[in-house]
Amino acid sequence: MKKDLLSILDLSKEEILHLFEEAEYLRSLLKKGKAYHPLKGKILGMLFRKPSTRTRLSFEVGMHQLGGQGIFISSQETQPGQRESIEDIARVLSRYIDGIVIRTFDHEEIVKFARAANIPVINGLTDFLHPCQALSDYYTLWRRKKNVEEIKLAYIGDGNNVCNSLILGAAKLGINIFICNPPNYGPNKEVVEEGKRITSGEITFIEDPLKAVEEADVVYTDVWTSMGKEAEREERKKVFRPYQVNTNLLKRAKKDVLIMHCLPAHRGEEITDEVIDGKNSIVFEQAENRLHLQKAILVEWLKPPLRQREARGRF
Secondary structure (H helix, E strand, C coil): CCCCECCHHHCCHHHHHHHHHHHHHHHHHHHCCCCCCCCCCCEEEEEECCCCCHHHHHHHHHHHHCCCEEEEEEHHHHCECCCECHHHHHHHHCCCCCEEEEECCCHHHHHHHHHHCCCCEEEEECCCCCHHHHHHHHHHHHHHHCCHHHCEEEEECCCCHHHHHHHHHHHHHCCEEEEECCCCCCCCHHHHHHHHHHCCCCEEECCCHHHHCCCCCEEEECCCCCCCCHHHHHHHHHHHHHHCECHHHHCCCCCCCEEEECCCCCECCCECHHHHCCCCECHHHHHHHHHHHHHHHHHHHHCCCHHHCCCCCCC
């Protein structure tokens, strides 16, 4: 049966940790300059309604490094739901390619596509969730700390798609996550309820940013105005100003606190230059790890039957 990755809820804790190990294996091969082409002959489609830097490049480069090929599919040409139905496009593409990454606005679009497709569907971002980002973020922390259950992560800012996926990832991994949003800008309530239901850690909401980052191991932020909400930008800048991640805020966190941001950053808004470029920042390490973790996803989701795989000495 084909499997999809629409949400972190599609994975167990064991499957997430396996992806981390797989990413480390693929990373080591790349650093040693050893070719590894388990996806030779495979083609990944990338259907994007939203602009992208890291998501598109990491999947496209990843497919190339794994011996396959990535094909960018412009939504202006296919026009899902307008020129033809999402379901019809899914059925046609299922006959051409081996898997697809979709980056769109409405989460229901990717759900409809996955129901109709006979190929793996990977969520490259929707307004609701961004699972590949959160998985690579937790992979980054796993590499740093291994026992992620000991981490206190403070998320400061908008309760957007990244925040939703960080909550679900923290719940799956047992990480203690503290969420700090302005009133009326919190994460999806159903995501929070599900996260609290399944977590072995804590999901805590604190309105005061100074209290939220106290003794934090990690402070994470994202843009105040996500794609599609540009009309709200000036109002959001006023509301979110007290939630800026700056040196004054970080005085309350641990001295070795790690600073994370999924990029792109609006420098001078949600984060200052001195913080994002500072010694505690692992923002660009995060960006690099999108490649390694998404290569692991590609291998696990697109790999050929076992008898066709290259011998690796382990299953």
